[in-house]
Amino acid sequence: MNGEHKITTSHRRRVALVYLRQSTLMQVREHTESTLRQYALRDTAVALGWSTTDIEVIDTDLGVSGASTRGREGYRHLMTRLCLGEVGAVFGLEISRLGRSNADLARLAELARLTDTLLIDADGVYDLSDFNDRLLLGLKSTMASAELHIMAGRLQAAKRAAAERGELRTPLPVGYIYDDEGAQVIDPDEEVQG
Structure with missing residues (x-):
């Protein structure tokens, strides 16, 4: 793994x-490979030297949007443990998209820096006391945020175009469908009628 040398005995x-986090219950249900990949991060932690008894999987935020920290009990638990200095590393599929x-x-990066906690994802190990790691993670976060903004704009434009043509279809209540x-x-x- 890129940056494995940054992991010390102290960590x-x-x-x-x-x-673990996915934004909606539908994603959890339909994108099972993502969920499996996230659970597999436990094996990555073992491969990087953590004892199985020293690895905690936080999966209470599966199906909860990362738009804010409100309602994300798992994220709050993570931040509390981080503040207490109990964490050597936080693993995620993409650290820049934890929220x-x-x-x-x-805030997560600053607490990680202050408590000498590493952030680890598929791209490597981030030591937030290292300026280059902070810069890289900041750039990735900015790009992820821009990507969401651009995608939302495209979706909205597509809905407007369909509405202008009179072809916008919205989900119907249970018991109704669109005919041909x-x-x-x-x-x-x-059965549906019943």
């Missing part, structure tokens, strides 16, 4: 936190 003496806010990542002509009708399935 390995403290707990490794594996943080959707640059401010949230900046695009009209909203009661679902002909007798």
